Amino acid sequence: MKDEANEYELPENDRDLEALLKGLDPAALDVGVEADLLRDFERVASRIEPSGSAYDPNHIQWRRVIPLTAVCCAVMVVLGYMKIRERLPDDVVSVSSEPVPALTLSDESSSASVPGVPAGESVDRFLPVSAQGYLFESSSGGVISTPDGPREKMNVKYGDAYHWHDPETGTNIRFFQPRSEEIVVPLQTN
Numbered sequence: 001m002k003d004e005a006n007e008y009e010l011p012e013n014d015r016d017l018e019a020l021l022k023g024l025d026p027a028a029l030d031v032g033v034e035a036d037l038l039r040d041f042e043r044v045a046s047r048i049e050p051s052g053s054a055y056d057p058n059h060i061q062w063r064r065v066i067p068l069t070a071v072c073c074a075v076m077v078v079l080g081y082m083k084i085r086e087r088l089p090d091d092v093v094s095v096s097s098e099p100v101p102a103l104t105l106s107d108e109s110s111s112a113s114v115p116g117v118p119a120g121e122s123v124d125r126f127l128p129v130s131a132q133g134y135l136f137e138s139s140s141g142g143v144i145s146t147p148d149g150p151r152e153k154m155n156v157k158y159g160d161a162y163h164w165h166d167p168e169t170g171t172n173i174r175f176f177q178p179r180s181e182e183i184v185v186p187l188q189t190n
Contacts, residue, residue, distance in 0.1 A: 087170075126164040126173060134159045141182065154183045 141153030162175040 125168060126166050126171075129163040129165045129172075130161075131163070132161045134161070136178075143187070144184070146184075148186070149189055150187045151184045152187055154185055156181050156183060 135156065136159055137157040139155050141155050144151050144153055157178065157180045160177045160179060162177075164173045165171070
């Protein structure tokens with residue numbers, strides 16, 4: 001077998017370096033350093049939390065998450081309040097719990113007291129925005145006999161929604177009114 005040094009043909013500088021490295025004697029490993037490394041490893045691996053549970057990097061630390069979440073929620077509430085407060089007019093009047101009467105532009109008693117409208121001000125300045133009706137429920141009241149033939153009695157429940165806006169102050173009034181009707185529908189006979 002050939003000698004390995006001859007097989008790879010090292011350059012002159014590398015031969016000198018290799019000879020130098022072969023001449024070095026390794027120093028003995030300090031037992032104290034190795035023991036310190038092992039103690040540090042065991043301390044980190046079995047680190048005990050103040051709550052008594054073992055350290056787990058994948059475990060959520062609730063004592064940090066809950067206060068941070070509470071602070072974020074408080075900041076969001078304050079910012080939301082500030083945004084809503086900017087939109088409210090300065091002369092906001094508290095609205096009573098009484099239902100709001102239907103407002104019409106042709107109403108002669110427009111100077112009447114209306115909840116949400118300051119006393120002495122006319123409701124004529126409120127412009128109608130929308131009026132919508134919603135069908136909530138319909139049910140059959142049965143078939144009845146009439147001189148014109150059989151008919152079906154239908155019970156229908158609606159919800160009407162009215163919306164007015166005051167462009168001067170930006171005030172909106174919405175009024176919801178439920179109503180029910182009984183309708184008689186003719187049935188086809190052959």
